[in-house]
Amino acid sequence: MGQNWxxxxxxxxxxxxxxxxxxxxxxxxxxxxxxxDFYQVQLPSHVTIYATTGEGEVACLRQYKHxxxxxxxxxxxxxxxxxxxxxxxxxxxxxxxxxxSSNQWILLGTYTLGGNQGIATSHLFRxxxxxxxxxxxxxxxxxxTLEFLxxxxxxxxxxxxxxxxxxxxxxxxxxxxxxxxxx
Amino acid sequence: MGQNWxxxxxxxxxxxxxxxxxxxxxxxxxxxxxxxDFYQVQLPSHVTIYATTGEGEVACLRQYKHxxxxxxxxxxxxxxxxxxxxxxxxxxxxxxxxxxSSNQWILLGTYTLGGNQGIATSHLFRxxxxxxxxxxxxxxxxxxTLEFLxxxxxxxxxxxxxxxxxxxxxxxxxxxxxxxxxx
Numbered sequence: 001m002g003q004n005w006x007x008x009x010x011x012x013x014x015x016x017x018x019x020x021x022x023x024x025x026x027x028x029x030x031x032x033x034x035x036x037d038f039y040q041v042q043l044p045s046h047v048t049i050y051a052t053t054g055e056g057e058v059a060c061l062r063q064y065k066h067x068x069x070x071x072x073x074x075x076x077x078x079x080x081x082x083x084x085x086x087x088x089x090x091x092x093x094x095x096x097x098x099x100x101s102s103n104q105w106i107l108l109g110t111y112t113l114g115g116n117q118g119i120a121t122s123h124l125f126r127x128x129x130x131x132x133x134x135x136x137x138x139x140x141x142x143x144x145t146l147e148f149l150x151x152x153x154x155x156x157x158x159x160x161x162x163x164x165x166x167x168x169x170x171x172x173x174x175x176x177x178x179x180x181x182x183x
Numbered sequence: 184m185g186q187n188w189x190x191x192x193x194x195x196x197x198x199x200x201x202x203x204x205x206x207x208x209x210x211x212x213x214x215x216x217x218x219x220d221f222y223q224v225q226l227p228s229h230v231t232i233y234a235t236t237g238e239g240e241v242a243c244l245r246q247y248k249h250x251x252x253x254x255x256x257x258x259x260x261x262x263x264x265x266x267x268x269x270x271x272x273x274x275x276x277x278x279x280x281x282x283x284s285s286n287q288w289i290l291l292g293t294y295t296l297g298g299n300q301g302i303a304t305s306h307l308f309r310x311x312x313x314x315x316x317x318x319x320x321x322x323x324x325x326x327x328t329l330e331f332l333x334x335x336x337x338x339x340x341x342x343x344x345x346x347x348x349x350x351x352x353x354x355x356x357x358x359x360x361x362x363x364x365x366x
Contacts (some may be wrong), residue, residue: 003247003254003326004247004252004253004254005247005249013197013199014196014197014205016196016205016207016220016222017220018220018222020205020222020224020300022197022199022203022205024199027249029324029326030247030326031326033324035324037199037200037201038249039199039201039203040249041203041224041226043224043297043300064186064187064188064213065295065298065299066188066210066221066223066299066301067295067296067297067298067299067300067301067302068295068298068301069187069301070187071186071187074298109341109342109344109352110344110347111347111348111349111352112248112250112251112347112348112349113250113296113297113302113349114226114250114296114302114348115248115250115251115257115348115350115351116248116249116250117203117226117250118249118250118251118252119250119296119297119302122349141212141216141218143186143212143213143214155360158292159292161292161293164294164295165294165295165297165298166294166295166296166305166349166350166353167298167349168298169292169294169353169357170349170352170353170356173353173356173357173360174352174356176360177338177356177359177360
């Protein structure tokens with residue numbers, strides 16, 4: 001059923017000032033074989049939030065994202081600051097990007113982005129009964145518009161490919177799944 | 184609501200023989216601002232398969248994965264070969280890793296791994312009524328064990344964190360969500 005690999009050595013082969021690091025690891029498999037070039041990629045970890053208002057509408061953002069290279073729908077979210085707790089980052093990003101605040105938070109799950117390279121940790125949250133607390137001011141490069149969509153519309157838009165980023169699709173599906181199994 | 188960014192120039196700043204490429208792009212935002220160092224990461228795209236047998240059990244693999252750095256549960260899946268169609272890659276990976284074959288395939292969704300850096304495309308599939316067609320032989324570095332779990336057990340294991348990779352969680356949640364909404 002598998003045992004852990006042993007990291008014999010790790011060498012940083014690329015790093016930039018945007019916290020992107022590539023490392024080449026020498027690893028030993030449980031059967032004794034040694035792989036001399038198993039690469040790891042490291043990027044800052046992030047939070048994604050499925051937030052609903054008291055009326056049950058989902059806070060979505062319409063914006064250009066350079067990863068999928070198109071104007072699309074996203075959930076609120078962003079990078080975790082150095083030393084910041086993921087739950088605090090989720091509250092901060094929701095407030096910055098949507099102006100909303102909630103005191104009903106659930107962690108939907110914590111996931112690794114890359115099965116082989118690691119890459120980053122994605123913390124998915126659900127926030128209920130979110131209320132307007134201030135004017136949004138994300139400070140992000142992206143020019144974004146806040147839209148409140150019904151959960152049904154969000155699922156339809158997801159099926160149509162309007163939410164192209166995997167952490168957002170995972171959060172939407174997990175939030176709707178927990179709604180259904182708990183009802 | 185946002186417009187596309189314009190890529191002024193792109194320079195490859197790191198590349199290795201495992202198809203990992205890092206590029207630094209100079210991009211112009213819709214308001215005219217120019218960002219000189221927006222980084223893109225490129226890794227091979229992959230497929231993930233939520234496959235159920237005629238009895239409704241889900242084909243899972245227990246194996247060590249170096250990204251999350253632990254022995255865990257995964258769904259079958261793997262990298263798309265050069266020039267290979269994602270649907271063909273899904274059939275090949277399911278057969279190689281589990282020995283199963285199916286003629287009932289649904290695309291659950293196609294997602295971008297990194298909202299900012301792109302990174303890779305994750306193609307999520309559902310295969311129903313899968314049947315044993317041959318002996319598994321993945322050719323992967325990982326020593327894996329095939330386990331058939333009930334859908335309820337898969338959801339419980341996911342909640343417990345036993346499926347740590349985001350594409351697997353997304354496929355599990357999307358497959359169960361489509362089951363619920365269609366029933």
